[in-house]
Amino acid sequence: MYDALFNPLQLAGVSVPNRIARSAHLLSLSLDDLIAYTRVRAAGGVGLSVIGAAGVHSTSARLPVVAATDAIIPWYEQLVEACAPYDMRLFQQINHFGAAMPSAPGIQNWSSGPVPNPTVSLVPRTLTKDMIDEIVGSYGAAAGRVKRGGMQGVELNGAHGYLIAQFLSTALNFRDDEYGGSLENRLRFVNEVIDAVRAEVGPEFPLGLRLVADDVLPGGIGPDGYAEIAKLLQHKVDYISVSLGTYWKFSKIFSTMESPLGYEMPTSEVVTRALDIPTMVTGRIMTLDHANHIVESGAADMVSMVRATIADPEIVNKSRAGNAHRVRPCTGTSIGCTGGSATGNFGCVVNATAGQESRMSLEPEAAPVKKKVLIVGGGPAGLEAARTLALRGHEVELHDMRKELGGQASMVSGVRARADLTSITQWLESEIKELGVTIKLNSFVDPDMVVDSGFDEIILATGGTADTSIPQTMVPGVSIPGSDLPHVFTAWDVLGYGGRANIGKNVVVFDDTGNFEAITATLKLVDEGAKITLVTRSDMPGARVPFPSVTTAVSREIMLGGDVELVPASQMVKITPEAVTVRWIDVDKERVIPADTVILVNWHHPNRELSEILHDEGIAHHTIGDVNGSQDMQRAIKEAALVARAI
Numbered sequence: 121m122y123d124a125l126f127n128p129l130q131l132a133g134v135s136v137p138n139r140i141a142r143s144a145h146l147l148s149l150s151l152d153d154l155i156a157y158t159r160v161r162a163a164g165g166v167g168l169s170v171i172g173a174a175g176v177h178s179t180s181a182r183l184p185v186v187a188a189t190d191a192i193i194p195w196y197e198q199l200v201e202a203c204a205p206y207d208m209r210l211f212q213q214i215n216h217f218g219a220a221m222p223s224a225p226g227i228q229n230w231s232s233g234p235v236p237n238p239t240v241s242l243v244p245r246t247l248t249k250d251m252i253d254e255i256v257g258s259y260g261a262a263a264g265r266v267k268r269g270g271m272q273g274v275e276l277n278g279a280h281g282y283l284i285a286q287f288l289s290t291a292l293n294f295r296d297d298e299y300g301g302s303l304e305n306r307l308r309f310v311n312e313v314i315d316a317v318r319a320e321v322g323p324e325f326p327l328g329l330r331l332v333a334d335d336v337l338p339g340g341i342g343p344d345g346y347a348e349i350a351k352l353l354q355h356k357v358d359y360i361s362v363s364l365g366t367y368w369k370f371s372k373i374f375s376t377m378e379s380p381l382g383y384e385m386p387t388s389e390v391v392t393r394a395l396d397i398p399t400m401v402t403g404r405i406m407t408l409d410h411a412n413h414i415v416e417s418g419a420a421d422m423v424s425m426v427r428a429t430i431a432d433p434e435i436v437n438k439s440r441a442g443n444a445h446r447v448r449p450c451t452g453t454s455i456g457c458t459g460g461s462a463t464g465n466f467g468c469v470v471n472a473t474a475g476q477e478s479r480m481s482l483e484p485e486a487a488p489v490k491k492k493v494l495i496v497g498g499g500p501a502g503l504e505a506a507r508t509l510a511l512r513g514h515e516v517e518l519h520d521m522r523k524e525l526g527g528q529a530s531m532v533s534g535v536r537a538r539a540d541l542t543s544i545t546q547w548l549e550s551e552i553k554e555l556g557v558t559i560k561l562n563s564f565v566d567p568d569m570v571v572d573s574g575f576d577e578i579i580l581a582t583g584g585t586a587d588t589s590i591p592q593t594m595v596p597g598v599s600i601p602g603s604d605l606p607h608v609f610t611a612w613d614v615l616g617y618g619g620r621a622n623i624g625k626n627v628v629v630f631d632d633t634g635n636f637e638a639i640t641a642t643l644k645l646v647d648e649g650a651k652i653t654l655v656t657r658s659d660m661p662g663a664r665v666p667f668p669s670v671t672t673a674v675s676r677e678i679m680l681g682g683d684v685e686l687v688p689a690s691q692m693v694k695i696t697p698e699a700v701t702v703r704w705i706d707v708d709k710e711r712v713i714p715a716d717t718v719i720l721v722n723w724h725h726p727n728r729e730l731s732e733i734l735h736d737e738g739i740a741h742h743t744i745g746d747v748n749g750s751q752d753m754q755r756a757i758k759e760a761a762l763v764a765r766a767i
């Protein structure tokens with residue numbers, strides 16, 4: 121099985137044991153936590169890990185890994201030692217972030233020219249020839265440290281709009297000296313960097329180059345142009361890793377669940393098939409079946425699976441052992457990984473241990489005392505609690521009042537581009553069945569059942585309910601006249617969960633939360649051909665999802681491609697049978713929007729009734745998930761894992 125994948129690959133003097141790689145990913149982890157995170161993926165059977173971009177120079181010292189001084193060498197030694205028991209090769213990506221270096225007091229960003237990066241509010245300083253020489257030298261010195269630290273290879277980031285790409289790309293390089301203009305000139309910087317690194321590490325030490333196949337930037341380079349660049353450079357490096365997109369179209373680098381699996385392949389293949397040296401591809405490749413097909417078909421020699429191995433570090437070993445169905449699926453929202461990392465809080469929506477490997481084992485340990493545990497509610501929190509408890513050896517009974525498990529995650533299964541969300545609850549359901557959890561559906565748990573049940577522990581994962589009467593966030597003391605009219609629905613009604621919305625010709629969706637719910641309902645309505653005005657309390661829909669330029673960008677493109685008008689920063693004033701009246705927040709100016717259908721997306725009512733009764737009767741219990749007032753799958757699964765590990 122997977123013959124193409126489990127076939128070693130020689131890169132210069134190093135043999136990579138299999139073709140599953142983890143391309144570089146820069147995470148907001150401490151150096152110690154990054155070692156623990158990497159070691160767990162080594163144990164899971166990955167063949168090659170490229171550590172996320174390490175800065176080569178003091179003007180590019182982005183944490184956690186900075187290869188600009190010798191101080192990093194002992195850390196490399198620790199990392200290599202931690203991973204030594206496993207058959208995984210360790211490479212380091214080195215980088216100058218150029219204009220993409222986050223601004224810090226007193227720091228000037230250096231770049232090929234004065235082109236600001238969209239995420240960094242600084243006009244960079246144009247590199248002089250002396251500064252270029254200094255940076256080129258720093259790449260060589262950094263590569264030397266990587267080698268001296270015992271790492272087994274080094275990779276240059278020539279992708280994503282970082283410094284090398286700031287020289288390569290016609291959309292970013294406007295120099296008129298020997299480093300700008302012609303292709304030969306734009307290649308001069310990367311050629312000098314490659315030469316400096318090779319001189320430092322020698323011919324036997326693998327040297328890779330990461331490029332994109334398309335800048336996805338007007339005036340930039342496309343797949344044919346990058347194929348030409350890769351062909352001109354391939355004789356100097358040992359492999360080329362192909363990615364997609366730049367900061368100007370950030371979502372392309374790690375696109376979300378709205379994009380097809382393997383979404384980068386059509387552009388990547390234009391580059392990889394033009395080359396004679398080993399190549400790596402990536403982009404929502406989530407199964408070893410898919411990866412094997414890519415290698416077997418000759419489209420690439422290695423397949424990077426970053427988010428798949430964040431969600432389940434053991435994907436390689438499990439799949440190879442014939443247990444692909446036991447692999448925890450990545451839901452593809454990028455909220456925990458990319459969004460979390462960008463906000464200093466790396467994690468994973470489905471894997472509560474991601475980034476916590478120093479403190480949490482991948483799976484829980486057996487419980488010292490076996491208990492009988494009742495769980496009420498079969499959404500993501502209840503399911504994860506049941507899984508964790510069963511793994512620990514407890515006897516678990518899970519009740520849900522509905523006829524199926526999955527909770528709110530199951531309601532989006534019919535929405536285009538949201539099916540991946542349901543994959544996690546489907547997986548959890550199949551896991552708890554495998555682990556022997558007793559499941560009782562259509563079971564409304566009343567307090568009497570709990571009182572006389574003989575359970576040692578009770579966990580309430582009773583979730584929340586969409587409710588148009590919940591107060592508006594910005595004006596909690598003022599109700600919305602007309603919110604009880606028959607043409608006013610919840611997002612759940614749109615999704616056919618509970619009620620059913622009759623959709624007319626002019627729909628107003630009011631988003632009071634800034635999370636994904638209004639976006640998902642709008643996507644469904646766009647698919648149904650409705651004319652929609654999306655009114656949001658925030659500056660844009662999904663504003664409270666971490667890192668919207670990645671996590672909500674693709675949804676936004678689909679929405680705005682439909683018949684959708686956006687009205688930001690507004691609150692709802694009133695609803696009549698023909699229209700809604702909204703006003704700008706804090707501005708006494710109203711606007712009337714015709715509407716024969718209104719979808720109110722406000723905070724959910726947490727289903728705390730059972731908890732309150734048990735509390736009054738003095739019956740101890742735990743609450744996890746949306747019953748605690750959040751509307752956040754990552755938080756729900758994490759709470760479930762932590763509570764279940766403590767029982």
Ligand SMILES: Cc1cc2nc3c(=O)[nH]c(=O)nc-3n(C[C@H](O)[C@H](O)[C@H](O)COP(=O)(O)O)c2cc1C
Nearest residue numbers: 143144145146172173374402403404425426427458
């Ligand atoms: C949190 C995060 C950080 C990343 N940082 C880097 C990086 O430092 N250098 C790089 O070349 N790619 C980086 N990437 C891109 C990944 O290497 C990979 O191309 C991308 O995640 C798509 O692969 P996937 O669909 O398997 O996750 C990062 C990805 C993630 C999720």
Ligand code: SF4
Nearest residue numbers: 450451454456457469
């Ligand atoms: S946070 Fe989401 S996208 Fe990222 S690895 Fe986890 S499940 Fe996948």
